[in-house]
Amino acid sequence: MNSYQPGRGQRHGRGRPRRRSGRGRFQEQRAPAPKQKTFWQRIAAFFGGDGGGQGKPATQSRNGSERQQQQQPRPARKPEPVEVTSPRLYVGNLSFDATESDLFELFNGVGHVQNAEVVSYRHNQRSKGFAFVQMQTIEEAKRAVEELHDKEFLGRKLVVSGAKSSEHSHG
Numbered sequence: 001m002n003s004y005q006p007g008r009g010q011r012h013g014r015g016r017p018r019r020r021s022g023r024g025r026f027q028e029q030r031a032p033a034p035k036q037k038t039f040w041q042r043i044a045a046f047f048g049g050d051g052g053g054q055g056k057p058a059t060q061s062r063n064g065s066e067r068q069q070q071q072q073p074r075p076a077r078k079p080e081p082v083e084v085t086s087p088r089l090y091v092g093n094l095s096f097d098a099t100e101s102d103l104f105e106l107f108n109g110v111g112h113v114q115n116a117e118v119v120s121y122r123h124n125q126r127s128k129g130f131a132f133v134q135m136q137t138i139e140e141a142k143r144a145v146e147e148l149h150d151k152e153f154l155g156r157k158l159v160v161s162g163a164k165s166s167e168h169s170h171g
Contacts, residue, residue, distance in 0.1 A: 084142045084162035087114070087135040092161075094118070095154035096127045102154070107133050110147050111140025132163055 037045065082090065091103065103116040115134035120127045135141040141162070149160040 082162040082164055084138060084145055086163065087138050087141045088163040089133045089135065089141050089144060090159075090161050090163045091131045091133055092129070092159035093156050094127065094129050094131055094158065095156050096129060098127065098131070098154050100131070103131055103133055106148065106153060107135065107144055110135075110144040112136035 089107075094103075098118065100116045100118050103118065104113050107113045107116065112135065113133060114136055116131065117133075118127050118131040133144070135144060145160050145162070148158055150157050151160075152158075
């Protein structure tokens with residue numbers, strides 16, 4: 001009687017014969033396999049990196065100099081001052097916590113504010129870090145630039161200048 005008994009017959013999985021662990025008779029003739037470069041080393045070599053380092057990232061030399069550049073403090077970018085030609089002002093480097101009422105109060109100390117609008121992202125309503133303030137007259141807008149540009153407000157130095165385009169101001 002020939003019945004199936006688990007554990008008998010092919011014990012080494014899927015009909016493959018048992019393979020010896022690297023001690024075959026042709027072992028002595030094989031040359032050692034060359035060390036394969038990692039995927040990132042090949043990518044770096046393709047784009048001009050040395051790619052040869054064993055165990056080190058291929059772009060080590062370039063990253064080293066980039067890190068040194070990042071440690072030096074960047075000079076503050078001074079936006080070109082936009083001449084005040086309308087009562088509408090650009091307010092930059094604004095704290096993300098600043099609200100329109102904060103701006104209203106701040107600019108009301110200089111002149112009459114018609115409108116203050118913090119620009120924010122639509123999807124999460126988070127401030128983009130700048131705003132537009134509409135003053136009553138161009139003279140008040142110019143005075144606001146003189147008095148409030150580079151003034152510390154909520155922990156940041158404001159950038160106040162004329163707004164570049166007047167497409168939003170309707171009168």
